[in-house]
Amino acid sequence: MAWILGLVLLSLFPTEAYQQVFLPSRSARALLMGRQKRANFLLEELRPGNLERECFEENCNLEEWQFVKSYAAQKDACASTPCLNGGTCHRNISDYNCTCRTGYEGRTCEIAENDNCASKPCKNGGWCQNSATHYKCFCETGYHGLNCESGPIDCSSHGQSCDHFCKLHNGIIVCHCAQGYKLGDDEKSCIPEVPYPCGKVMVTSSTEATDWSLRVIDDGQSRRGEYPWQVLLNHNNKTFCAGAILNEDFVLTSADCVKQLPSFTVVVGEHNLEVNEGNERIHNVSQIHIHSRYSQATFENDIALLKLETPIEFNNYTIPICLPETDFAEFFLMNAEFGAISGWKLRQGRVDHPVLFSVPYVPFIKHSKCVGLQHFPVVHRMFCAGLEELADPLCYLTRGSPFVTKYRDVWYMTGMSLGVGDYDCDVIPVYTKVSRYINWIKTKMTQSS
Structure with a gap:
């Protein structure tokens, strides 16, 4: 035990080896301060700046x-x-x-x-993009050419005067007709080939008997059968939206109306919500096609196609609206002075008036005057129509209400009220431009057949 105690006592005194490993603090500091810096070099101040050095x-x-x-x-x-x-x-x-x-x-x-766009070379509403050496015109639908100078075919020119549509075939204008019509022997006129062709109203319209300026300020109550393509969308026995009959199997409405509802019904032949007038028919929906690029934030592509479980039976109070061709709609129908709209008035989710409301003379507004009027962007797939005096009733019409235009005694669908619930009703309303979706509608119809 004695020798173990001696080893312990010996370890308590510094030895020469210990002093060689652990230097006093002053000596250690002097050694470190004298160490050559890793980043330093001869003439180092002439070298580029270096964060490390x-x-x-x-x-x-x-x-x-x-x-x-x-x-x-x-x-x-x-x-x-x-x-x-x-x-x-x-x-x-x-x-x-x-x-x-x-x-x-x-x-x-x-x-x-060089501002190659300074001379405004793009015609017919085309948009000019400038570059260093040239310009490029982006044309409106239906126009083409370097400066958008070539437009759609005028079906009333070259002595043709087609009743409905036309196309150019081998340099010759050829007339053709809308759904439910056939081309006459004169190859210009369109003759109904079914009892209830699209867009043909079978009852006397109030638009034929009343000056438009008087109808703007009256109560807007429509006559039964005056807008036979009008449909009502009903959920849990509650009116919430509207739409338009395209044919016996399909109805067009707003995407916002149907995007989240698990089920609802379509009522055709409806006029007075408080009275059973004998022509109302209820249809269930088998398929819902909502546009894939619909935006709830901007209301772009606010359109949906509904396929019904059972076909619609047409009569004087239930008739489809005609789908126009794109060029025909944008450059002839929408260049008309007026269109018409129908629907039921809703305030705070409740029906304000049970009888179908209509404004048969709604003036089209140029797109340039429409931009910036609402809190969302009014793009070229939309259009404005109306007057300040009509802003209040038009804003409160059911979403998805059809906007139609008459040409040679046939009505065509040109627009549809947006599914927006917070319009600024002090300004002119905005509508989905249906003409931009003709191909989409026809494609979905074909896929659902």
Whole structure:
């Protein structure tokens, strides 16, 4: 035991080996301060700025810190690729500059030296895109050519005067007809070939007997059968939306109306919600086609096609509306002075008046005057129609109400009220432009057959 105690006592006194490993603090500090910096080098101040050398390995002064800071800022400045139109970004001491391609100028090469759009070369509402050496016109639907100078075929020209539609075949205008009509022997007129062809009202219309200026200020009550394509959408015995009959199997309405409902019914032949007039028929829905790009935020593509479980039986009070061809709708129908709209008035989700409300003379408004009127963007798949005096009743019509236009005694569907519940009713309402969806509608019909 004695020898173990001796070893313990001996370990308490410093030895020569211990002193060689652990230096006093003053000596250790002197050794570290004298160590050569890893980033330092002969004539190191002539080398480019280096963050490790200037501020990690050394105590940097203000001038050196500002240099390193500006170097980092230069890298960030070009990282965002600020130079446009193919310009090259160069870092300098405090910022960046752009070397522009030939034909462009400006701090970020954003200005084309030659404004090739200054002469407004694009016709018929075309939009001009400028570049350094030329311009490009983006044309409205139906127009084409370098400057959008060529337009749709005028079916009333060249002595043809087609009743409905026309197309160009081998340089010759050929007439053709809407659903339920056949081409006459004169190859111009369209003759009904079914008892209830589309767009043909069988009862006396109030629009034929009353001046439009008087109808603008009256109570708007329609006559029974005046808008026979009108349908009512009903959920739990409650009116919530409207739509239009396209044929015996399909109804067109707003996407917003049906996007979340598990079930609802379609009522055709309806006029007075409080009276059974004998022609009302209720149909269940078998398929719902909502446009794939419908936006609830902007109301773009607010359109839906409904297929019914059982076909509609037509009569004087239940008739389909005609679907126009795109060019015919946009450049003839919508260049008319007026269209008409029908639906039921709803306020705070409740029916304001039980009888179908209509405004038979709703003036079309140019798109340029429509932009910015509402809290959502009014795109070219929409249009405006109405007067300030009509803003209140039109705003409270059922969503999905059909907007129609008459041409040679036949009615065509040109629009549909949006499924928006918070219109600014002090301004003119906005509608979905149905003409932009003709191909989509026909495709969905074919797929559902």
